[in-house]
Amino acid sequence: MPAFSDELRATLYEPSGPLQGLIPLLDQTPRYLYRTHSPRSSGKTTATFVASSGAENNYPDILQRDTPHARFALRRHVTTWARGPKDNLMSWTSSLLFALQHAIRREKTDDPISSAQQVKISILDTSRIHRACFMPSVEMLDAYNIPNVPGGLTRDHYHGEYLSQGRLDIPEGAMVTFTLQDLTDHGLYGFFPEFADEAAKERLCKRVTELRQPFRYLDYGHEPQVCSSEEVELAAAMAEGCCADPSFRLVLFASLLALKPRDQKDSKVLQKFEQLRWCK
Numbered sequence: 001m002p003a004f005s006d007e008l009r010a011t012l013y014e015p016s017g018p019l020q021g022l023i024p025l026l027d028q029t030p031r032y033l034y035r036t037h038s039p040r041s042s043g044k045t046t047a048t049f050v051a052s053s054g055a056e057n058n059y060p061d062i063l064q065r066d067t068p069h070a071r072f073a074l075r076r077h078v079t080t081w082a083r084g085p086k087d088n089l090m091s092w093t094s095s096l097l098f099a100l101q102h103a104i105r106r107e108k109t110d111d112p113i114s115s116a117q118q119v120k121i122s123i124l125d126t127s128r129i130h131r132a133c134f135m136p137s138v139e140m141l142d143a144y145n146i147p148n149v150p151g152g153l154t155r156d157h158y159h160g161e162y163l164s165q166g167r168l169d170i171p172e173g174a175m176v177t178f179t180l181q182d183l184t185d186h187g188l189y190g191f192f193p194e195f196a197d198e199a200a201k202e203r204l205c206k207r208v209t210e211l212r213q214p215f216r217y218l219d220y221g222h223e224p225q226v227c228s229s230e231e232v233e234l235a236a237a238m239a240e241g242c243c244a245d246p247s248f249r250l251v252l253f254a255s256l257l258a259l260k261p262r263d264q265k266d267s268k269v270l271q272k273f274e275q276l277r278w279c280k
Contacts, residue, residue, distance in 0.1 A: 008170075009049075009166075009169045010133050012061070012132035013134075025135060026132045032126065033094055033123075033162055037119075038107075038114040050164060050167070050170065053088075054085065059088040067144065073089070077163070078161075088166055089164070092163070095208070096252075096256070096259065100121070100183075116179065116184060122175050123176050125248075128173070134164055176244070182241060187237055194211055224261040226268075232268050236272060238252065253276075257269060
């Protein structure tokens with residue numbers, strides 16, 4: 001992993017004492033994480049840094065707080081949108097499906113309204129930053145013995161959620177950001193018609209679970225879905241239209257196709273890989 005520049009700021013996780021069991025998780029952060037944000041999101045997300053609402057108040061590493069305060073801060077962050085100026089955490093996800101549904105929901109429900117041009121998704125290459133910048137939310141809930149709440153806080157609502165804290169400076173070239181408008185202009189709803197369901201646009205966690213049902217069918221002997229030529233072309237168009245950096249184009253292209261269960265040797269996908277200059 002490249003060295004994280006001393007000129008860049010990052011609030012790192014430092015598990016100790018009863019929380020030492022979290023240490024192995026510092027080396028298990030996915031290579032790419034997504035963050036959906038709009039003008040109504042807590043904290044601030046720019047091309048050069050991501051900072052929580054509490055960052056300017058220098059709130060300490062959550063793992064270094066006394067247990068009652070840490071449990072309260074964690075629970076408040078994962079269970080409410082109105083997190084307040086003291087919230088020191090920022091949410092990311094390893095699931096593009098979740099990030100996309102979250103973006104669609106934000107356009108539908110933000111108050112005051114956020115346009116599709118204002119709702120954004122960022123992709124971060126975590127190999128370009130310090131190893132201790134992220135912690136998975138579910139494992140943190142477990143570490144603090146925060147129980148499920150029927151009808152509320154349940155573990156299966158956190159679709160690959162990872163939490164950064166404080167301020168995280170972004171090295172040049174480590175993150176790309178595009179808008180929901182960019183995606184729709186290049187065919188998102190044609191590529192994944194389920195996203196266009198007006199009745200479901202205001203939903204999030206349970207909707208994502210519903211959209212993941214085809215993956216469960218594989219356990220019952222169902223075959224992966226064969227890509228159509230149109231799907232492959234639309235995925236390539238979105239990747240090229242949204243990502244100026246070729247390395248991120250490849251990530252978005254593959255991740256879009258992976259929104260449904262696919263055969264790893266799908267001939268149409270492999271053929272497109274051979275054709276795309278930015279896949280070389």
